Amino acid sequence: DADVTQTPRNRITKTGKRIMLECSQTKGHDRMYWYRQDPGLGLRLIYYSFDVKDINKGEISDGYSVSRQAQAKFSLSLESAIPNQTALYFCATSLRVADTQYFGPGTRLTVL
Amino acid sequence: QKEVEQNSGPLSVPEGAIASLNCTYSDRGSQSFFWYRQYSGKSPELIMSIYSNGDKEDGRFTAQLNKASQYVSLLIRDSQPSDSATYLCAGNSGGGADGLTFGKGTHLIIQP
Numbered sequence: 611d612a613d614v615t616q617t618p619r620n621r622i623t624k625t626g627k628r629i630m631l632e633c634s635q636t637k638g639h640d641r642m643y644w645y646r647q648d649p650g651l652g653l654r655l656i657y658y659s660f661d662v663k664d665i666n667k668g669e670i671s672d673g674y675s676v677s678r679q680a681q682a683k684f685s686l687s688l689e690s691a692i693p694n695q696t697a698l699y700f701c702a703t704s705l706r707v708a709d710t711q712y713f714g715p716g717t718r719l720t721v722l
Numbered sequence: 723q724k725e726v727e728q729n730s731g732p733l734s735v736p737e738g739a740i741a742s743l744n745c746t747y748s749d750r751g752s753q754s755f756f757w758y759r760q761y762s763g764k765s766p767e768l769i770m771s772i773y774s775n776g777d778k779e780d781g782r783f784t785a786q787l788n789k790a791s792q793y794v795s796l797l798i799r800d801s802q803p804s805d806s807a808t809y810l811c812a813g814n815s816g817g818g819a820d821g822l823t824f825g826k827g828t829h830l831i832i833q834p
Contacts, residue, residue, distance in 0.1 A: 643821055648728075652826040653766070653810065660820070668821055700765055708754040708814035711822060713765040 613637070614714035615617050616701050625650045629688040632677040633701030641704045642684040643711060644668075644676060646697040653700065659684055724749040728811050728825035737834050741798040745811030745825055748792070752813035755787055756822065757796045760808045770796060771807070801832045 614635045623629055633642065638653040645668075655668030657676040665676055673695060677685045688695055698718050702711040725748045735741040738773050742759075770785040772778045772794070778785045781830035784797040794813075798805055808829050812822040 637723055641820065650826065651810075653821075653822075653824040655821040658821050666820070698763075708822050710756065710771055712768070716763075716765050718763075 612710055614701060614703055615700075616714040616717050616720050618717060619715065620718045622671075622722065623697055624693055624722050625692055627691050629691050629719065631686045631701075632688070633684045633714055633717070634705075635682050635701075635703045635714075637705075637712065638681075639688075639703035639705050639712075640681060641703040641707070641709075642678065643704075644674075644684070644686045645700045645702065646670070646695075646699050647700065649701075656686065688721075693721045695719065696721045724802055724815060724823050726811055726813055726823050726825040728809075728828045730757055730768075730826055731829040733749065734831045734833055735801050737801060737803060737832055739801055741801045741805065741832070742773040743796040743798075743809050743811075743828050743830065745796075746812045747794065747823075748812075749813065749815065749823070750805075752815070752823075754814040755785075755794045756812045757783075757785060757794075760810055760827065762788075762808075765830065766795050773810055774786040789819055798830075803832045803834050806830060806832045 643658040645653045659678045701714040704711045725792045729823040734793045739815040757769045773785045782799045786795045811825040
């Protein structure tokens, strides 16, 4: 079945470490997104990509970078992790702009 | 700042009753609206999408959109304990940007 997968599912790291979260999809969608979710703050958009040549900042891109390696793969990096980046991170895909987004299972990241 | 506002709850509804969830949005350029259900620690799951003024029904769920009042609602009929979850309202970003703006979610509890 077509799906959105994320690795790792859980990660504990230390302040200052570089971390990469990976997202893969088999839905054939061009559009991919990274969100973070914090208790009481809801889901917030970090970056999004229309295709491998297009990367766009979202609401909270500071401290993050992304790479769109292929249509099916979109990675999120924290170059130097800090404790306030502790959150639940979701990747999502959609077929068209302003269309339904389909979410991966999430990565729970803890920065000590 | 584009915002989607929801009452955080908890909203407690007896089993078998109608649950009514509400949402307002600030961006008049938003065209598409979505209701997602999210269980604790899990990813958001699409319940309904709505693009036009009026009502849209799907099984026990009815979404309502009023663009003049910038108001979106979700009705859940014959509420079941399995409907207990957090419901996220989201609207697309207008003006050609992509991504969804999410409300912080309403925590719904269905009492057996």
